Amino acid sequence: MTLKPFAPIACLLALPGLGLANEKTVYGLNEYARLKDLDLEVAAKLDTGAKTASLSARDIKRFKKDGETWVRFYLAIDDAHEHPIERPLARISKIKRRAGDFNPEEGKTYTARPVIELEVCMGRALRQIEVNLTDRSAFQYPLLIGSEALKRFDAQIDPSLKYAAGKPACTTDANSDE
Template structure:
């Protein structure tokens, strides 16, 4: 191997190692604190999903000062008796699974409201987008998809659970993002 090829290989290895050092290892499941809702939930980290999903029920859109907002209740073990209101960020089109597709309806997607949410995992606090849907039939009320995982600088080790421990964010954690 020539010196130039050896140097290129070494630089590639070192840049990959440096990139990995900046990332945080999370497990297949993690505890997450929903800031502003004073709630900690178990979450499933799913690199196959693009967006994050939060379990919600009785979801309705309404206008406030000319802006579209969304009102909902968390569908998490009677976690909240009072509605939560957040500005609507956008509407997400989620691809339907084969068992969820009705050929007569003709839609291959489900439209879901999306809100921004401050989420804490370990010591990292990030603003992420979450779509609202009833996940009460699933084991985890919060699914964290690849877009949010990028914001956390996450490396996922599926052989580990709760690698980050309990959420312990400070108000300065978001500023460090």
Template sequence: MKFITLFTFLCLLSLPGLSLGGEKTVYGLNEYAELAGIDLLVAAKLDTGAKTASLSARDIKRFKRDGESWVRFYLAIDDAHSHPIERPLARVSKIKRRSGDYDPQADKNYTSRPVISLEICMGKALRTIEVNLTDRSAFQYPLLIGSEALKRFDALVDPSLKYAAGKPACVANAQIAE
């Protein structure tokens, strides 16, 4: 009987999704993230409770370039980031407002935010993720990485750790299949 129980347990461990981590990378609650193409290292908060990723930006303006929608913004991180950044607009997301953020006069329980694609390096993993742009200057971390982006990083988040992946060390053109 003990042999059957042990055999059943080992079979369950071999099933996809039930293994104890497999090829996932363990990240801490906070990690260093390099914004590739912008050449900037920022501290990020990894938040499994948030669906999307958010980057701190200000003076966000949408415009057209060759018939395509683009967005121009400044990083709202510190005074050193005074040059505009321009990226193609991937889409516009509707973010649910928190109860304290809801304006009954506006009659909307969501806010619209522009979304761009951005290459992010955490540890040795380089991934293209979507980030919405909003002013996060009131928050400690200028970049929030939500569950959709964490899936792309094959991430396991251990909230007892901080900066577990170390400084970003992505090699150019070493991006893993998306």
């Protein structure tokens, strides 16, 4: 008896199993995020239309520490922190200005924002992401998570859901690259 006719059928039956390795986590339009480095939990807006993540900060100053450029800032989140936070500067991000935000006298079509790296937990996933610092106190959510960070979370966004991942439940030994 030959098994050749069964080989294509066996391959077809195995195809659904291949998709299991690439399962994406479904998140809602809004999720709770734990900023592990800052020991703070905040509500976040997940925005596939934004490229970068943004954290609400004020009094943002760059300074030198051991020959490296660092950033000192205060969180602009309901008096979350009264003390300054200091983190190494990862890079400067150029954020496109909206039409209402453009000042023709300045001539710049972008805003330069400092970027830091933070460990963020959503659901059970702990990832290190880049976050730019800007004052978001006029917005409902102090943290906006854009598409670059969402890729790191293997996120699939369902805008009809809110807080689908529940409260952050990352363990301290979670690998941030998985």
